[in-house]
Amino acid sequence: MTDVIGPRLTGSNKFKRAAEWTAKRMRDYGLQNVHLESWPFGRGWQRGIAYGRMTVPYEMQLDFRSYAWTPGTRGKVAGKVVVLDASAEDDLEKYKGKLAGAFVIPWEPPKAEPDFNPQPARMSDKEFKEDETSVPITLMRTSDPEAAKRSMARLRLLPKLMKFAKEEGALALITDSVRRDGLLNASSYALGRDPKAPESIATVTMAHEHYGTLYRLAHGGAEVRLEMEVTNYFEDGDGNAANVVGEIPGGEKPEETVILGAHLDSWDLGTGATDNGAGSMAVLEAARILRQAYTASGTKPRRTIRFILFGGEEQGLLGSMAYVKTHQEEMAKVSGVFVLDTGTGRVRGLGTEGNKTVIPIFNEILAPLRGIGVYYVNGRTQVGTDHLSFKFRGVPAFAFFQDAIDYMSRTHHTQADTLDKILPDDLEQASIVMAVTAYSVAELDQVLPRKSST
Amino acid sequence: MMLRLYQRKALLAIMLAAALGAATVRTASAGSDPATIKKIIDEGRTHSELMKNFE
Numbered sequence: 001m002t003d004v005i006g007p008r009l010t011g012s013n014k015f016k017r018a019a020e021w022t023a024k025r026m027r028d029y030g031l032q033n034v035h036l037e038s039w040p041f042g043r044g045w046q047r048g049i050a051y052g053r054m055t056v057p058y059e060m061q062l063d064f065r066s067y068a069w070t071p072g073t074r075g076k077v078a079g080k081v082v083v084l085d086a087s088a089e090d091d092l093e094k095y096k097g098k099l100a101g102a103f104v105i106p107w108e109p110p111k112a113e114p115d116f117n118p119q120p121a122r123m124s125d126k127e128f129k130e131d132e133t134s135v136p137i138t139l140m141r142t143s144d145p146e147a148a149k150r151s152m153a154r155l156r157l158l159p160k161l162m163k164f165a166k167e168e169g170a171l172a173l174i175t176d177s178v179r180r181d182g183l184l185n186a187s188s189y190a191l192g193r194d195p196k197a198p199e200s201i202a203t204v205t206m207a208h209e210h211y212g213t214l215y216r217l218a219h220g221g222a223e224v225r226l227e228m229e230v231t232n233y234f235e236d237g238d239g240n241a242a243n244v245v246g247e248i249p250g251g252e253k254p255e256e257t258v259i260l261g262a263h264l265d266s267w268d269l270g271t272g273a274t275d276n277g278a279g280s281m282a283v284l285e286a287a288r289i290l291r292q293a294y295t296a297s298g299t300k301p302r303r304t305i306r307f308i309l310f311g312g313e314e315q316g317l318l319g320s321m322a323y324v325k326t327h328q329e330e331m332a333k334v335s336g337v338f339v340l341d342t343g344t345g346r347v348r349g350l351g352t353e354g355n356k357t358v359i360p361i362f363n364e365i366l367a368p369l370r371g372i373g374v375y376y377v378n379g380r381t382q383v384g385t386d387h388l389s390f391k392f393r394g395v396p397a398f399a400f401f402q403d404a405i406d407y408m409s410r411t412h413h414t415q416a417d418t419l420d421k422i423l424p425d426d427l428e429q430a431s432i433v434m435a436v437t438a439y440s441v442a443e444l445d446q447v448l449p450r451k452s453s454t
Numbered sequence: 455m456m457l458r459l460y461q462r463k464a465l466l467a468i469m470l471a472a473a474l475g476a477a478t479v480r481t482a483s484a485g486s487d488p489a490t491i492k493k494i495i496d497e498g499r500t501h502s503e504l505m506k507n508f509e
Contacts, residue, residue: 003509025507277508285504289497293490368491424505432498436491443486 002277002419007268009068010312010319011044011193011241015265022244022264022284022309029288030295031246031307039322041241041312042193045069047268048231050204056225057217064174064206065184065269065415069192070162072230073202077171079103081214081224087153092164100169103226106161107154108219109176109212110147120406123348151178159191166201172228173203176211183207183414186267190315195236202230241265241311243319248290250442251300257330258441259306259337260286260434261320261386263313270417274407277419278427279340280309285431290439301442303335310386313341320389334390335447337397338437341385343411345403346426347433349376353391353398355451365440372429376401396448402430 001018008015019036026034047066054060055078066072082102084095158175165173177185184205192200206214218224244264250256262279266272287307294300312318324331340347350366352358362377382399390397403426411417441448 001508273508281504281508284507285498285502288503289494292497292501293494296493297490365486368488368495372495419508422505422508424502428498428502428504431502431504432495435494435498439490439494440486 001281002271002273007270007272008264008266009045009268010190010265010315011041011235011237011239012046012268013044013235013237015044015241015311016237018264019242019244019309019311022280023246025284026244026246026287026307029284030291031287032249034244034246036242037245037323037326038240038242039312039319039326040239041318042190042239043069043195044235044237045192046233046235048072048233050230052226052228054214054224054226057222060210060213062206062210062214062226063182063184064204064210065186066230066232067188067203067205068186068268069188069190070200070203070232071192072232073172073228076227076229078225078227079171081105081218081226082170083215083218086157086161089157089160092161095164096168098168099165102170103228104161104165104170104173105211105215105218106173106175109208109215110150110178112180112208113144115180115409119409120404121409122345122403122405123401159189162191162200162203166199170201172230173201174206174211174214175203177205177208179208179414182209183410183416184269186269186413192234193315195239202228204228204230241319243311243323244309245306246287247304247306248287248294248301250302250304252302254304256303256333256335256447257306258301258303258335258438259308259390260438261308261310261337261339262341263311263319263386264309265311265314265319266417267314267413269413269415270411271419272417273419274343274411274417274421275413276313276341278344278422278430282340282427282431282434283307283309285428286434286438289431289435293435293439301439302444303442305438305442313386317386317389320386324389324393328393331390331393331395333447334395335444336441337387337390337395338434338441339385339387339397339399340402340430340434341399342382342402343405343407344422344427345405345407346373346423346429347400347402349374349378349401350398351378351380351382351401353381353387353396353451354379355396355449357449357451358396361444361448365437366433369433369436372432374433394450396450400430400433
């Protein structure tokens with residue numbers, strides 16, 4: 001899926017190919033009711049080239065990529081760099097009339113934090129047990145709350161900045177990738193996906209090292225000039241994206257379900273191998289394993305086990321929210337939702353999202369998996385993935401905790417997210433954990449207890 | 455050591471909660487078959503198609 005089809009930006013032709021291909025694999029494995037569930041998304045988008053260099057005060061090639069759903073530069077453009085000091089919308093007023101024909105650098109680059117932790121990393125016992133209320137440190141990009149706050153404020157300002165720069169006639173907006181060692185970061189809004197939205201401005205994320213060089217030179221008073229050419233394409237199709245759904249119907253309580261899920265969509269600087277080809281392929285493999293086990297024993301699960309590959313996760317959990325909305329009448333009969341979405345690392349445990357009632361149940365379910373490295377069940381919460389769409393509707397929904405490996409430090413949303421980062425043994429373990437979890441939850445006497453009942 | 459009334463009530467509540475917890479665990483395990491779990495683990499270990507799909 002990752003090498004042949006490639007990255008799977010939601011709504012793109014490649015995403016659609018991946019959805020059709022995974023649906024075919026589900027059918028190959030004997031799943032039933034396999035189908036694509038469409039939901040409205042907007043325009044598809046395909047990146048073209050992104051080339052640029054500094055020409056004054058000296059020549060230097062620059063590493064950058066477009067933000068998805070932003071336009072190109074309409075040919076090669078050249079101009080000076082203008083540095084802003086913008087941390088809020090009010091700060092923009094003073095730059096009125098000063099950005100025409102310029103490349104805009106909106107803010108000072110954050111200081112790159114030295115990385116004293118060896119990478120890749122596996123989760124330490126201490127890390128998992130120490131603080132049950134927080135996200136493990138290996139799954140965080142920064143431990144500095146002020147830096148995180150500043151980053152969020154800048155992200156909120158970005159759409160206003162893009163609009164302002166466009167209105168002022170700037171050539172392009174350049175932002176800092178804020179990653180180390182030349183890594184670029186695709187995380188961005190999908191502002192241009194609405195076909196009715198006015199055309200935005202060419203906006204790129206630049207390698208931290210190059211951004212910092214431009215900033216220091218221009219901020220220090222030097223004349224800095226650049227050349228840039230960016231070509232991107234919108235793909236206007238039916239405006240829909242999709243979730244891929246298949247199932248093994250239950251024998252005794254087919255209307256009750258256990259859901260295994262992951263998001264099929266990815267950002268597109270790499271090929272989305274760890275985010276989240278890994279989860280998608282683990283769900284597909286869990287489906288194969290379970291279908292094989294039931295066929296070999298001539299049995300059915302007590303409840304229906306459903307496998308869902310969501311679209312639109314990267315743009316705000318859009319696919320899982322669409323699923324929950326479409327199937328809202330069924331939510332009371334969803335026993336549990338289990339999502340895998342933190343890269344290639346093996347599963348180390350399960351956080352119960354504050355639902356203490358399920359802790360003894362999961363301790364028992366996961367006990368046979370201690371031999372393959374699953375040790376922990378606690379109340380911990382996982383952030384930023386599709387189980388949240390179900391959790392917000394009161395459904396017991398969980399995301400497995402995995403060894404981070406180099407997920408947050410290197411591959412997450414970067415051009416380094418490619419197949420070579422996948423650890424087959426780890427991910428096969430994760431597939432087994434998902435299969436056993438789904439099997440065991442499907443066989444319970446009752447659906448998993450809801451959090452409100454604790 | 456004698457327990458005061460509120461301490462006895464608290465102890466009773468803890469014992470009741472523990473009993474309910476144990477009941478939940480027994481309910482949870484009903485139906486799942488260790489032999490099937492072993493088959494699932496073995497199938498995943500020996501016949502994985504994960505990497506073939508991945509590429």
